[in-house]
Amino acid sequence: MSTTRQEEIWAMVKGVNAVTNNVGKSLNLYRQWAPNFDQDNADIQYNGPKFTAQTIDELFGENKDALILDAGAGTGLVGEELQNLGFTNLVALDGSQEMLDVANQKGVYKSSVCSFLGPDRLDIDSRQYDCVVCVGTMAAGHANASCLPELIRITKSGGYVVIAMREIHIPDCGYDGKSWDDWLKIHEDNGLWKKIEIRNVENWLSGVYVGVNHYYGPKFTAQKIDELFGENKDVLILDAGAGTGLVGKELQNLGFTNLEALDGSQDMLDVANQKGIYKRSICSLLGPNRLDIDPGQYDCVVCAGTMAADHANAGCLPELIRITKSGGYVVIATREALIPDCGYDGKSWDDWLKIHEDNGLWKKVEIRRVENWLAGFYVGVINVYRVI
Ligand SMILES: C[S@@+](CC[C@H](N)C(=O)[O-])C[C@H]1O[C@@H](n2cnc3c(N)ncnc32)[C@H](O)[C@@H]1O
Structure with missing residues (x-):
């Protein structure tokens, strides 16, 4: 891959995550990025979907029929990883129809829904899913802690909410004057969920700086x-x-x-x-x-x-x-x-x-x-x- 292409990918990653973005702006960028998203993310060795799917595999073991909502599914990279691990019962949700169009071509998900993750109620019945997974969906100009009550509501009692994100986005994912970490705790204190694990993983994006001097x-x-x-x-x-x-x-x-x-x-x-x-x-x-x-x-x-x-x-x-x-x-x-x-x-x-x-x-x-x-x-x- 040329250095120029790598710079372009890097610019796109920064663009969609710009702190000043509102969701409208970043969804607009995803509309443009959808056709190249998979190749670009392969080029920069985006490992988030694989790591997260492995975590879900650890949680569910042999239960490959678990009903899983991939919230912020994008082009379906997480769904593909889950499918590779044997999971068969997958549904996609994303705010960008263009990203979902790419995902739908892969035959990974049983259904998909174009919907916005935020404080508003989703058009999904309560306690539907064994697992709701979000990978790369929480960031500036994306979703934030405001959608957690809805993710919890649509998850079965005893089910899991698995949210994976780049560490640097955590400060941008608060809501209503409270931080991301505050909200994780508030929902635990209110008896809505219980923390199982917060795992730090290296190499979330491992290839982006190859050949490019971004070592500041x-x-x-x-x-x-x-x-x-x-x-x-x-x-x-x-x-x-x-x-x-x-x-x-x-x-x-x-x-x-x-x-x-x-x-x-x-x-x-x-x-x-x-x-x-x-x-x-x-x-x-x-x-x-x-x-x-x-x-x-x-x-x-x-x-x-x-x-x-x-x-x-x-x-x-x-x-x-x-x-x-x-x-x-x-x-x-x-x-x-x-x-x-x-x-x-x-x-x-x-x-x-x-x-x-x-x-x-x-x-x-x-x-x-x-x-x-x-x-x-x-x-x-x-x-x-x-x-x-
Ligand atoms: C970085 S991509 C990640 C896609 C996929 N989960 C993956 O890991 O490859 C973020 C996705 O979240 C979606 N998204 C961002 N904010 C959203 C929101 N508030 N509601 C629904 N989808 C959102 C975008 O459209 C995009 O497809």
Whole structure:
């Protein structure tokens, strides 16, 4: 697939989910997207339908006759996955007739209904379905928590409501002054449903950034450092886990001149060194081992994308602190989903942040969550600590 095509798909994904969209606008975009929706979503490896169908399979086991409403069925990707798993009793609902027209050609659903998911009553009798599933239907300009009472009403007592969505849309799915999470709890407190599981899944959309540089982590991290140092562009900064120099490049663009790189891979550093960004580069592993660097050298040590499973973890924090000047900053930016893999020696990442603070080694300045870390699909976290 060409980069241009991938950019176009990405633009369409962003377009239908634009926070400013009202449902009319996004349904209009789905009308245009319907003929290409399946191919485009295959190209960006949209795994949501498969993951959700697997969850339903876990819930129903051998009961393949369960009556399932696919609410926001679109072109029927969820129905296809359910059919592949043996489910036979499927009904589709969507606000876009054009999307349903594509779904109907697949022979997956016994019937389909063009209807709008919102606070209004659906033309469906109560307690009809063993399961109501929504995949990708909750988002800005799509459906939101206002439709939950209706989804619950049409589900049999003992049946399941399975709602799968991209994590970044959750803040846009509240209703009537209350958040998405508030509504999940309100309906539980009111005895309408009971939470079985909230499962985080990686790789919801796994292919969108292939060949396209939508990795915004370095830029966001450099901007944070710029906020910390303002006009003082001469500060000595170590880019720890510098890789090919993406963070250094962003810092250089912002006027920083005094940059050094450290990375465990000489091959990555070789690429970085060709860019003329860093005054010095050090090939060294970040871990509990002592670095060959004197204490209190740097005004700032930055790590972006370096903390992850099989990368560095909290075991290297004491060294990062040791080589930073008193009053300097350690800025560690990582994808939020990777944090659970960054603990060390039986303690979590968050435990270690706090342990070093309790031990008077550093003081938290900010922990900032940022959207669009990678390809618009991941949330990043920038941890800023001031060394004491
Ligand atoms: C991202 S697509 C997902 C389609 C399908 N579930 C899938 O995972 O491939 C979102 C679908 O939700 C539908 N939709 C969005 N808001 C809706 C609403 N308020 N009521 C009914 N359908 C809606 C759109 O028409 C579109 O087909």
